[in-house]
Amino acid sequence: MTIRVVRGNPTPEELAAALAVVRARAAAAAAAPSGAPEQRDGWSDPSRIAAHRLPRPGPATWARTYWPG
Secondary structure, three states: OOOOOOOOOOOHHHHHHHHHHHHHHHHHHHHOOOOOOOOOOHHHOHHHHHOOOOOOOOOOHHHHOOOOO
16 A cells, blocks of 8 residues: 655654554455445434424524534
């Protein structure tokens, strides 16, 4: 595996941190049993959006869509 810095000038500590994350993810992927379903991320779960009641229609509904109050 080759990692190349395309932009910027990272310090050796930053490169080591990035490499540690990449290696940890690769090790976790290799340790997962084959054919096992991937664990879903909470952000992509549709029930997270449906769990909240939608705002009532009105002139300021668009503002309350993402900022319920």
